[in-house]
Amino acid sequence: MEEALTTPGRDSRTGGATLEQVAKVAGVSRATVSRVVNGSPRVSGDVRRAVEAAVTELGYVPNRAARSLVTRRSDSIAVVIAEPSGRVFSDPFFPRLLRGISASLSARDLQLVLLMPSSVSETHRTADYLAAGHVDGVLLASLHDDDPLPGRIAAAGIPMVVSPRPRRPMSVSYVDVDNRGGANSAVAHLVAAGRRVIATVAGPLDMAPGVDRLAGYRDALLDAGLGSDPSLEVVADFTQEGGAKAMERLLSARPDIDAVFAASDLIAAGALSVLAASGRRVPEDVAVVGFDDSPVASSTRPALTSVRQPIEEMGHEMARLLIDSIEGADRAPRRVILATELIRRASSAGRRVP
Amino acid sequence: MEEALTTPGRDSRTGGATLEQVAKVAGVSRATVSRVVNGSPRVSGDVRRAVEAAVTELGYVPNRAARSLVTRRSDSIAVVIAEPSGRVFSDPFFPRLLRGISASLSARDLQLVLLMPSSVSETHRTADYLAAGHVDGVLLASLHDDDPLPGRIAAAGIPMVVSPRPRRPMSVSYVDVDNRGGANSAVAHLVAAGRRVIATVAGPLDMAPGVDRLAGYRDALLDAGLGSDPSLEVVADFTQEGGAKAMERLLSARPDIDAVFAASDLIAAGALSVLAASGRRVPEDVAVVGFDDSPVASSTRPALTSVRQPIEEMGHEMARLLIDSIEGADRAPRRVILATELIRRASSAGRRVP
DNA sequence: AATCCATGTGAGAGCGCTCTCTTGACAGGG
DNA sequence: CCCTGTCAAGAGAGCGCTCTCACATGGATT
Numbered sequence: 190m191e192e193a194l195t196t197p198g199r200d201s202r203t204g205g206a207t208l209e210q211v212a213k214v215a216g217v218s219r220a221t222v223s224r225v226v227n228g229s230p231r232v233s234g235d236v237r238r239a240v241e242a243a244v245t246e247l248g249y250v251p252n253r254a255a256r257s258l259v260t261r262r263s264d265s266i267a268v269v270i271a272e273p274s275g276r277v278f279s280d281p282f283f284p285r286l287l288r289g290i291s292a293s294l295s296a297r298d299l300q301l302v303l304l305m306p307s308s309v310s311e312t313h314r315t316a317d318y319l320a321a322g323h324v325d326g327v328l329l330a331s332l333h334d335d336d337p338l339p340g341r342i343a344a345a346g347i348p349m350v351v352s353p354r355p356r357r358p359m360s361v362s363y364v365d366v367d368n369r370g371g372a373n374s375a376v377a378h379l380v381a382a383g384r385r386v387i388a389t390v391a392g393p394l395d396m397a398p399g400v401d402r403l404a405g406y407r408d409a410l411l412d413a414g415l416g417s418d419p420s421l422e423v424v425a426d427f428t429q430e431g432g433a434k435a436m437e438r439l440l441s442a443r444p445d446i447d448a449v450f451a452a453s454d455l456i457a458a459g460a461l462s463v464l465a466a467s468g469r470r471v472p473e474d475v476a477v478v479g480f481d482d483s484p485v486a487s488s489t490r491p492a493l494t495s496v497r498q499p500i501e502e503m504g505h506e507m508a509r510l511l512i513d514s515i516e517g518a519d520r521a522p523r524r525v526i527l528a529t530e531l532i533r534r535a536s537s538a539g540r541r542v543p
Numbered sequence: 544m545e546e547a548l549t550t551p552g553r554d555s556r557t558g559g560a561t562l563e564q565v566a567k568v569a570g571v572s573r574a575t576v577s578r579v580v581n582g583s584p585r586v587s588g589d590v591r592r593a594v595e596a597a598v599t600e601l602g603y604v605p606n607r608a609a610r611s612l613v614t615r616r617s618d619s620i621a622v623v624i625a626e627p628s629g630r631v632f633s634d635p636f637f638p639r640l641l642r643g644i645s646a647s648l649s650a651r652d653l654q655l656v657l658l659m660p661s662s663v664s665e666t667h668r669t670a671d672y673l674a675a676g677h678v679d680g681v682l683l684a685s686l687h688d689d690d691p692l693p694g695r696i697a698a699a700g701i702p703m704v705v706s707p708r709p710r711r712p713m714s715v716s717y718v719d720v721d722n723r724g725g726a727n728s729a730v731a732h733l734v735a736a737g738r739r740v741i742a743t744v745a746g747p748l749d750m751a752p753g754v755d756r757l758a759g760y761r762d763a764l765l766d767a768g769l770g771s772d773p774s775l776e777v778v779a780d781f782t783q784e785g786g787a788k789a790m791e792r793l794l795s796a797r798p799d800i801d802a803v804f805a806a807s808d809l810i811a812a813g814a815l816s817v818l819a820a821s822g823r824r825v826p827e828d829v830a831v832v833g834f835d836d837s838p839v840a841s842s843t844r845p846a847l848t849s850v851r852q853p854i855e856e857m858g859h860e861m862a863r864l865l866i867d868s869i870e871g872a873d874r875a876p877r878r879v880i881l882a883t884e885l886i887r888r889a890s891s892a893g894r895r896v897p
Numbered sequence: 898a899a900t901c902c903a904t905g906t907g908a909g910a911g912c913g914c915t916c917t918c919t920t921g922a923c924a925g926g927g
Numbered sequence: 928c929c930c931t932g933t934c935a936a937g938a939g940a941g942c943g944c945t946c947t948c949a950c951a952t953g954g955a956t957t
Contacts, residue, residue, distance in 0.1 A: 207943055218907045223945060233905065250675040254617065255943035257608035258912050265656075279838040281633050291659040295668070300677075302619075303657045305645040314649070321604040323654075429842040462844045465819075484633040488783040490816045561913055572937045577915060587935065609913035612942050 206247035215243035226251060265300035266511060267324040269315060271338060272331045273307070279428050280455055281483050282500060286330060286352075289504020297512060299325075312338065320345035326511045328352075334395045348514045350507045354397040354524075362514060362522045364506045368398050371496040371529030372405025373412075375478045376450050378494070378531055380413040382539040384448035384476055388421040390435045390460055392452035399424075402452045402480060421446070425456050432459025440467055447475055448537075454479040454486045454495055461489055461536070476537040491535035498529050560601035569597035580605060619654035620865065621678040623669060625692060626685045627661070633782050634809055635837050636854060640684055640706075643858020651866060653679075666692065674699035680865045682706075688749045702868045704861045708751040708878075716868060716876045718860045722752050725850040725883030726759025727766075729832045730804050732848070732885055734767040736893040738802035738830055742775040744789045744814055746806035753778075756806045756834060775800070779810050786813025794821055801829055802891075808833035808840045808849055815843055815890070830891040845889035852883050 208226075212219045217236060224232050225240040226249075232240075243249070257263050268290055270283060287303075294301050302324055306312040319327055319342050326348040329338060334356050342349050343361060354365040379387050389406045392399030407417045423439045425431035432455060439446065440463065449464075451457035457479030461471060469475050471491055479486055482497035506525045513519060562580075566573045571590060578586050579594040580603075586594075597603070611617050622644055624637060641657075648655050656678055660666040673681055673696050680702040683692060688710050696703045697715060708719040733741050743760045746753035761771045777793045779785035786809060793800065794817065803818075805811035811833030815825060823829050825845055833840055836851035860879045867873060 208945095209943075219944080220908080220946080221906060224906090227945085231905065236905080252612070252943050253677055254608045254611035255912090256945075258606070258612055258914085258943080259945045261912080263608065265654075268657075279635050283638055287657065288659055288661065291657065292661065295658075295665070300619075301657045303622075303641065303645065303655045304649070305642055307642065307646065311649070323607055429839060433842055459842055462842070466844055485783060488787055488813055488816070490820055562915095563913075573914080574916080574938080575936060578936090581915085585935065590936080606913050609942090610915075612913080612944085613915045615942080 206249040207252070208249075211240065211243045211247055211249045214247060215240045263300075263323060263325050264298065265302050265324050266294055266326050266328060266508070267302045267304055267319060268328045268330065269304045269306070269319075269338060270330050271306055271312065271315075271333070271336055273333075280453070281485075282481065283330070285500040286504045289501035290328060290508050291504075292501075293505045293508030293512075297508075299512075312336075316341040319347060322347065326350075326515050328507050328511055330507075332396060348511060350511045350514070352503060352507055354401075356397050356400065360522050362510050362524065364503050364510065364525045364527070365397065366498040366503065366527045366529050368401035368529075369405035369408065371480065371498065371531075372402040372450065372452075373409045374529070374531050375480070375494075375496050376406050376409030377412065378533070379448040379450065379476055379478060379537060380409065380415070382448075382476060382537060385415065386421070386443070386446045387415070387448040387450065388423070388439055388443060388446045389450045390432055390439065390452060390456050391422060391424045392456070393426050394424060399452060406450050425452070425459075427453045427455060429455045429459040432456030433463050434459075436460040436463040440464075449475060449477050451477065451479045454481045454483045454493060457493055457495070457536075458485055458489050461493070472536055472538045478531075478537050482532050486532070486534070489536070494534045494537035495532050496529045497532050499527055502527060560603040561606070562603075565594065565597045565601055565603045568601060569594045617654075617677060617679055618652065619656050619678050620648055620680050620682060620862070621656045621658055621673060622682045622684065623658045623660070623673075623692060624684050625660055625666065625669075625687070625690055627687075634807070635839075636835065637684070639854040640858045643855035644682060644862050645858075646855075647859045647862030647866075651862075653866075666690075670695040673701060676701065680704075680869050682861050682865060684861075686750060687747075702865060704865045704868070706857060706861055708755075710751050710754065714876050716864050716878065718857050718864065718879045718881070719751065720852040720857065720881045720883050722755035722883075723759035723762065725834065725852065725885075726756040726804065726806075727763045728883070728885050729834070729848075729850050730760050730763030731766065732887070733802040733804065733830055733832060733891060734763065734769070736802075736830060736891060739769070740775070740797070740800045741769070741802040741804065742777070742793055742797060742800045743804045744786055744793065744806060744810050745776060745778045746810070747780050748778060753806060760804050779806070779813075781807045781809060783809045783813040786810030787817050788813075790814040790817040794818075803829060803831050805831065805833045808835045808837045808847060811847055811849070811890075812839055812843050815847070826890050826892045832885075832891050836886050840886070840888070843890070848888045848891035849886050850883045851886050853881050856881060 208219050208222050212222045217240060221232060221236060222240050225237055291301055304315050306315040316338055327342050329349060329351040332351045332353060332355055339351060339355060339359060339361060350362045350364060352364045354363050355361060376387060391403040394400055410417050420442050423435040425435035432451060436459060449460055451460050457477055461477060464471055464475055471477055479493045479495040482495040486493040486495040510523055562573050562576050566576045571594060575586065575590060576594050579591050645655050658669050660669040670692055681696050683703060683705040686705045686707060686709055693705060693709065693713060693715060704716045704718060706718045708717050709715060730741060745757040748754055764771050774796050777789040779789035786805060790813060803814055805814050811831055815831060818825055818829055825831055833847045833849040836849040840847040840849040864877055
């Protein structure tokens, strides 16, 4: 008791009490307190209660660094958002993914260490940092084809989960949605609504979602016997501005379109404004479908039909897979593909009343 | 040398080499290696070079936990985004702020630990976590009036910087922009463009930006001798949907307005779509000015005049203030107010050609 | 009654690092 | 020639925790 008071007052900063002090107050050994704190079953009820009382009394909180030093675990997970473009600034995708990840990690008392390398040199520093083993695992979001990170991290033997699906074949766990199937259902919906000249504003083709959604678009056209036509396909980045520009190109090349499948809601929003400016009515003249079902989808005019992807759940799954691979002896990469759902709104209503 | 090889191979995970091993290879003591690694000047050139060679050869990286244990520093900073509403999902504000913070922290080799409590109970857990001293400092973003976090963190004696400005007087460092001045200049611009019935869609009034931008709006009206009118003021949250709904209310109460100052670009985007749906032309019939100068401002139709706030720089300043207060003996709270800039675009062009 | 095992608890080493204190070498002043 | 001052480098303690091992106890088994 006296002892506890001899440490300088500034110790309020560090959280104060140590295992040793709790042990003294509870009248047991350090080892026993450690057992109680870590939930070991080999402690009798009386002793357990005495220790818990002492813990409460002293406001004891384990020192993370000391624990890490001996367990060789940092109890922290890095989330790397390696998005060089402006996408990260405009798309609500990342905050939602982070929220999902954050919820799962904090439920397991794991720290979320956020890394946002914004240049090539920073990406290398990030790779060094991760390879040094400062974290127990890595979650890599927004994976582009040319990203050197997965290779470096894998080489260092650090557990990792990426999203979206990497396009180069590699032995890594990933989480993704059924982009191809989702795009397919969106376009099939347009076909069913009587549309015949269906264009697409695809996403960037250096990452899986861009490529897969384009593939799904083509699938649906093929299924409908419409065949695909390069002049109906334009590419944009995942931004509203990019969507607007792409739509302008599309309209000047093919003024006869009666439907557009956009690879994201932001792209669709850009397309919508260009369509309106060109004097076309949506959905009467041109139907539009987006992808994401982000908040913007319900506030466009008209409200946007969109392929919903469960973003928070993707975050949960990424965290779950990573935790499994850290804890389990399970070395085999695992893949999780989540389903999408078409949310029908005004922007894709049938051309004529059925 | 032999020694270095006796440790099991699985050690690749932990980064491997220790100070001890480096010392052996370099033929010096642990203490000397520590001096070199930490840049102490009291090491001769020859020895320094020998140590550096050994560090490179072994790929030595200091063990963070061991260092933390003795320095009593975690070398990590928590960033808390305590936004219960949907704002965090739609507004590009947070990713940009995070980017600014991340850049500053990683330049100082500080870990960014992200915390996103999404319920009251999680907020309490977060407070416990922070008060336990697991991080060296806290950056609190999106501060609402009723947030219990600042009080808890201050009581625990943890260095902290908040943003925006807290409305209750409290002794805490903060970073904010000149919301009132920025709003003032936006509305003055509308006045100068010949507008006379100027409304505002204000932001939430439980946080400084909402209140301050409204105050700036009133200031400008007063300066122009127009006086303020409650029927010209409506409140929305910082979303596109909220902006649209508020605009509808505004229009039905005051169909005679000829200008709108929106407290954010997302609000303005919502307002724009309602204005268009009501058959009004922008800027001919109604001028619109937003706040943020976010990416959406340049892709609305027409492009949106907006008050630019330097979001990345806010992140930098927050990090700088926090680092200063952790390192310096400087206990006095500091305040940084950044300037805004009015970016003129089509949505607020003069009513008639001058 | 002697032996066994299961169970609860304590003692003590050691994780990798920093930092104070001490030692040793050498230069210059008395 | 000894003493002192300066500077580079080493020795060693100790940060707070986990975990292995040893030990004590008591009831069941032979």
